[in-house]
Amino acid sequence: MSVEEHYVFKGVYHLRTEGQRILLTENLDRGFSVYGERLFTIGGLEYREWVPFRSKLAAAILCGLKGWNLGRGRTVLYLGAASGTTLSHVSDIIGREGFAYAIEFAPRVMSQLIERVARRRRNVVAVFADARMPERYAGIVDIVDLIYCDIAQPEQSRILVENAEHFLKRGGEVMIAIKSRSIDSVEEPEKIYRREIKTMEDWGFKVLETTNLAPYEEDHVLVRARYE
Ligand SMILES: C[S@@+](CC[C@H](N)C(=O)[O-])C[C@H]1O[C@@H](n2cnc3c(N)ncnc32)[C@H](O)[C@@H]1O
CATH class of the missing domain: 3.40.50.150 (Vaccinia Virus protein VP39)
Structure with missing residues (x-):
């Protein structure tokens, strides 16, 4: 699994894993999932999945x-x-x-x-x-x-x-x-x-x-x- 910052939208990340591309933001509230989104810890940082079916942005x-x-x-x-x-x-x-x-x-x-x-x-x-x-x-x-x-x-x-x-x-x-x-x-x-x-x-x-x-x-x- 590797995380890259989006080249346009700073503060937004991509997780590439087995053919899937998942949008992420770095979690400001560690350990807490707001709407059931998945959390990922990578390189000592915690990220939250940003689900496009739940968020128009x-x-x-x-x-x-x-x-x-x-x-x-x-x-x-x-x-x-x-x-x-x-x-x-x-x-x-x-x-x-x-x-x-x-x-x-x-x-x-x-x-x-x-x-x-x-x-x-x-x-x-x-x-x-x-x-x-x-x-x-x-x-x-x-x-x-x-x-x-x-x-x-x-x-x-x-x-x-x-x-x-x-x-x-x-x-x-x-x-x-x-x-x-x-x-x-x-x-x-x-x-x-x-x-x-x-x-x-x-x-x-x-x-x-x-x-x-x-x-x-x-x-x-x-x-x-x-x-x-
Ligand atoms: C489509 S939902 C928003 C979803 C949210 N932006 C998100 O992505 O998580 C629309 C929301 O607007 C609120 N709303 C509609 N008219 C409003 C108004 N005049 N003042 C404040 N909130 C309003 C509704 O109660 C509803 O919660």
Whole structure:
């Protein structure tokens, strides 16, 4: 078994083992598995498997994402953190010098997020709030380098833009997972993606890339854009 750091995504690793290629992040919370993912100890370091069927960000890497502004020491606002699956890998990647604010409004998943991630990692703060009302958490959240948005709501592009106006630094980036069926189950997905992208462009975002997440997630794209 050998581990190599990804040549683009620093803080992400590949494990090559008997023909399989597994994505990993280095575990900031040694010995603890957040969602049942496998742990591997190699060369004295512990890594967690990053499962693309459980995390759209891992799926995006395997589907050809070209870049991101995540990395050690970055600050992140995460909208729709759920029970913390992807958030926990973001926490591994930004490391102890970074910081992530996790917004979630569903009580059950929020309590799992606190139990499995926020209480155990000092670079994550859980914010029990509705992402449609950024002014409610303006006293907690600071200016960030990146907003990651995965709220699966019809109005998600507008919600992302409003959060960017409050918290994203100029030149910062956003990544938004767009699930066409959450917006309209009948309309052509491509039409929906174009409309959501247009909303972002109208609000001053330069779209950098769009990654289709099939076969890991059907009818989903991940859009990456810069706030200009
Ligand atoms: C698809 S799940 C997120 C999965 C998560 N990003 C991951 O990869 O581990 C969407 C989450 O967004 C949350 N959500 C939806 N609308 C929201 C809102 N207005 N404010 C806060 N959270 C919201 C839902 O409760 C749900 O947990």
